[in-house]
Each structure stands twice: as C-alpha cells, then as structure tokens.
Amino acid sequence: GSAQIYSFxxxxxxxxxxxxxxxxxxxxxxxxxxxxxxxGTETATNVLYVQTDAGDEGITIHSAGDTGxxxxxxxxxxxxxxxxxxxxxxxxxxxxxxxxxxxxADTSNKDDGVIKFATTPSGGSAxxxxxxxxxxxxxxxxxxxxxxxxxxxxANSGLLQLxxxxxxxxxxxxxxxxxELRDTDGSNAVRLTIASGTGNVTFTGNNYLSNDK
Numbered sequence: 004g005s006a007q008i009y010s011f012x013x014x015x016x017x018x019x020x021x022x023x024x025x026x027x028x029x030x031x032x033x034x035x036x037x038x039x040x041x042x043g044t045e046t047a048t049n050v051l052y053v054q055t056d057a058g059d060e061g062i063t064i065h066s067a068g069d070t071g072x073x074x075x076x077x078x079x080x081x082x083x084x085x086x087x088x089x090x091x092x093x094x095x096x097x098x099x100x101x102x103x104x105x106x107x108a109d110t111s112n113k114d115d116g117v118i119k120f121a122t123t124p125s126g127g128s129a130x131x132x133x134x135x136x137x138x139x140x141x142x143x144x145x146x147x148x149x150x151x152x153x154x155x156x157x158a159n160s161g162l163l164q165l166x167x168x169x170x171x172x173x174x175x176x177x178x179x180x181x182x183e184l185r186d187t188d189g190s191n192a193v194r195l196t197i198a199s200g201t202g203n204v205t206f207t208g209n210n211y212l213s214n215d216k
Contacts (some may be wrong), residue, residue, distance in 0.1 A: 080106045
C-alpha cells in the first residue's frame, strides 16, 4: 500500500504541529507554552489535552502481562484537607461532580488522607455529598440528608444488621424527633414509633415479634 506521509510545521506564534498529509489531519500539536494536544487542532487548555470525536475514545492504559495499572495523583501538600488530586466530571465545560483526594491531619508523616465525592445541583456549584476519612468512617453531608424524604437500608437475603464494631460501644439513632419505621408498600404507613424524650414504643397495624433469629 501507499506510505503514510507526515510533516512537522510551525506557525508564526511558536506552535508546532505533526500533520498527517495523507488524511490532511493534525495528529499532535505542541503549543508555544508547552501544552500538548492530541487528536485535533483545538487549543490545549491543559498540559495534556486529548481531543476525541467518537464514543469511548480517550486514554487507555493496557497491560499485556500479568500486571496491574495505576493512575497516580501525587502532591506534597503542607496543610491538612488540601487537595491532592481530583477526577472532575464536566458537562460542556461546567463541573457536575468530582471525586477528590485530600491530605489528612498528619502533616508530619503525610501518610493519611480523605476521599470526597461531590455533585452539582442545577444552577448551583459542586457540593460534597460523601466524605470517607482516614479511619474509613463515611459521612453523608447534611444537604443530602435533608433533601431526601426517605433513607433506605436493605439486605438481599437473611438478616439486616446494624451494629458497632467496637466492643462496649453503643449504637445511636439521632433523629432530632420521633424515630419511625414506615411501610415500603407505597402507603408509607407508620408501623413503629419511638417517641422522642420518653422512649415510648407504639406499634400500628398487624405486628409480629419473633426471637427466632
């Protein structure tokens, strides 16, 4: 077949491009500020910029052998809760969410960290919805909790258990009011109520209590 012909050319602004003369396409472009763009003629808005024009195009890290791959985000931050690296999701240039890695409290050893997950409401800005700290404790933000009518925990089979992992520790439900268990059949009917302050328990409807589990 015919040979592929490439050429380098520079414009008057100091930009250098690798041109595919066979298809008349720019394959790689190095801007005068050092930014590199791959796959098109768009101006690189970051150190490395990959332009795609079809689904599932982008960056692939492939290992042909019995080895794993990694994307490493490394930064030498001096303070706690400082950004180490972030995976941003954008919709036509607007941030709609991110997963971020942040420095922990040990600024001497620099060996602990926090992971945060954020989403963006319509017309708003990215807000952290879930934080996992260095002790592997997960905290959902107040905004997420207050914007939901229901919080559901379910088990696929067997028993659903809520328990503490530390011996001698109590489990607490802090509702700021009465604690209620409601039906999930669509009626949302209250089946059990634990009154705030008194602790009185009220059952509603057909109730079956069993100690066989």
